[in-house]
Amino acid sequence: xxxxxxxxxxxxxxxxxxxxxxxxxxxxxxxxxxxxxxxxxxxxxxxxxxxxxxxxxxxxxxxxxxxxxxxxxxxxxxxxxxxxxxxxxxxxxxxxxxxxxxxxxxxxxxxxxxxxxxxxxxxxxxxxxxxxxxxxxxxxxxxxxxxxxxxxxxxxxxxxxxxxxxxxxxxxxxxxxxxxxxxxxxxxxxxxxxxxxxxxxxxxxxxxxxxxxxxxxxxxxxxxxxxxxxxxxxxxxxxxxxxxxxxxxxxxxxxxxxxxxxxxxxxxxxxxxxxxxxxxxxxxxxxxxxxxxxxxxxxxxxxxxxxxxxxxxxxxxxxxxxxxxxxxxxxxxxxxxxxxxxxxxxxxxxxxxxxxxxxxxxxxxxxxx
Amino acid sequence: xxxxxxxxxxxxxxxxxxxxxxxxxxxxxxxxxxxxxxxxxxxxxxxxxxxxxxxxxxxxxxxxxxxxxxxxxxxxxxxxxxxxxxxxxxxxxxxxxxxxxxxxxxxxxxxxxxxxxxxxxxxxxxxxxxx
Numbered sequence: 001x002x003x004x005x006x007x008x009x010x011x012x013x014x015x016x017x018x019x020x021x022x023x024x025x026x027x028x029x030x031x032x033x034x035x036x037x038x039x040x041x042x043x044x045x046x047x048x049x050x051x052x053x054x055x056x057x058x059x060x061x062x063x064x065x066x067x068x069x070x071x072x073x074x075x076x077x078x079x080x081x082x083x084x085x086x087x088x089x090x091x092x093x094x095x096x097x098x099x100x101x102x103x104x105x106x107x108x109x110x111x112x113x114x115x116x117x118x119x120x121x122x123x124x125x126x127x128x129x130x131x132x133x134x135x136x137x138x139x140x141x142x143x144x145x146x147x148x149x150x151x152x153x154x155x156x157x158x159x160x161x162x163x164x165x166x167x168x169x170x171x172x173x174x175x176x177x178x179x180x181x182x183x184x185x186x187x188x189x190x191x192x193x194x195x196x197x198x199x200x201x202x203x204x205x206x207x208x209x210x211x212x213x214x215x216x217x218x219x220x221x222x223x224x225x226x227x228x229x230x231x232x233x234x235x236x237x238x239x240x241x242x243x244x245x246x247x248x249x250x251x252x253x254x255x256x257x258x259x260x261x262x263x264x265x266x267x268x269x270x271x272x273x274x275x276x277x278x279x280x281x282x283x284x285x286x287x288x289x290x291x292x293x294x295x296x297x298x299x300x301x302x303x304x305x306x307x308x309x310x311x312x313x314x315x316x317x318x319x320x321x322x323x324x325x326x327x328x329x330x331x332x333x334x335x336x337x338x339x340x341x342x343x344x345x346x347x348x349x350x351x352x353x354x355x356x357x358x359x360x361x362x363x364x365x366x367x368x369x
Numbered sequence: 370x371x372x373x374x375x376x377x378x379x380x381x382x383x384x385x386x387x388x389x390x391x392x393x394x395x396x397x398x399x400x401x402x403x404x405x406x407x408x409x410x411x412x413x414x415x416x417x418x419x420x421x422x423x424x425x426x427x428x429x430x431x432x433x434x435x436x437x438x439x440x441x442x443x444x445x446x447x448x449x450x451x452x453x454x455x456x457x458x459x460x461x462x463x464x465x466x467x468x469x470x471x472x473x474x475x476x477x478x479x480x481x482x483x484x485x486x487x488x489x490x491x492x493x494x495x496x497x498x499x500x
Contacts, residue, residue, distance in 0.1 A: 038408050039407055324433050
């Protein structure tokens with residue numbers, strides 16, 4: 001491996017190695033896929049106690065200035081105007097064709113200061129897109145390298161985190177956040193957000209504070225069975241909660257309407273990029289939709305497996321995400337299929353390495369806490 | 370990594386093991402393979418009576434992470450499969466060399482055993498190829 005292809009590391013890399021993690025190159029980042037206890041155990045710990053995730057690789061882009069709100073609204077499909085200070089929302093940024101540039105969380109810090117958290121693999125693409133589209137409107141600063149992010153998720157997350165901070169966590173509602181607080185004596189922001197389908201928090205800090213904060217959080221949750229969780233269980237957790245993964249379920253070629261994210265598209269919000277194309281698609285009707293399915297036969301659907309029409313056997317789509325659902329006790333997946341096959345109760349065939357295996361379309365999350 | 374490589378078994382480069390008892394050979398996957406796969410959630414086995422050819426796929430092991438083919442170490446007829454693995458695939462993780470065995474084969478060409486690696490050779494192979 002030469003220097004040019006050497007994956008980047010987060011400030012927690014040494015901590016993962018000390019914990020015995022199996023590390024893999026994931027989208028150019030060296031990340032833990034699982035720790036010695038394994039994916040199923042890490043999944044269960046997150047559902048029953050606390051799971052801790054290194055998400056330092058994710059990107060943080062700050063928007064400052066009198067026109068910051070206007071700039072963010074130009075970029076995203078959800079309604080920025082409904083945010084007040086200390087509130088966050090899930091949204092997507094689209095290209096002019098309505099394809100998804102990235103899925104994001106927008107945080108309003110102050111009327112003239114917004115933070116957008118972006119996917120790790122998209123940091124450069126998003127930043128270029130942001131600057132190109134609204135660069136002259138306000139200051140846009142990529143703070144990804146100087147910002148650490150740890151996700152602390154699970155039913156016991158609040159009880160374990162509270163002793164480390166004076167921030168009033170019980171009063172912090174989902175998708176609200178507290179900037180300028182301290183956790184374990186380090187300056188931090190605490191957001192009640194996550195990617196697991198559980199209650200939980202995401203804690204922003206300076207890169208240099210990430211390692212000591214990680215240690216303090218590990219100690220704080222060890223007593224209740226909390227543990228570090230790698231990318232393997234992150235995937236099973238998010239898919240059970242039916243949260244999309246950019247690069248698999250969402251791409252530049254898929255629109256939020258097709259992806260079942262119509263609820264983050266507010267046509268009245270303003271003249272955001274992609275609005276015209278999405279209006280046209282809405283009015284014309286959707287040809288394909290992202291369907292969630294549970295496997296009826298033996299087999300695990302995996303990314304890239306063909307989806308077949310059960311009446312003709314013809315290929316009608318591809319699995320975009322698929323895995324074991326440890327908590328739901330079924331094998332589950334997502335994939336784009338013709339709209340007529342995307343309704344709950346429809347049957348699909350998944351081509352699992354040559355074995356056509358029956359699956360049933362279901363609506364909504366596979367798992368709800 | 371735990372170097373769990375029992376001395377009384379023979380090994381393939383695809384990380385299967387073979388235990389010879391007379392003309393019968395019991396086969397499974399090694400601790401190294403199990404460590405790579407992680408939690409096994411599904412095992413697909415051949416049918417009893419099926420004829421297997423050395424180096425050809427006879428089944429598959431799916432973990433949460435990935436699916437992996439399993440290759441026959443030797444040629445012969447399947448006389449027995451470990452059917453409890455259908456309901457309890459975790460035996461492969463817990464005990465790959467015993468409770469996690471996959472199939473028992475009646476050899477058709479015992480000479481093929483000579484092509485398999487001894488425990489010492491397999492350990493050397495792991496060091497060289499898998500770091």
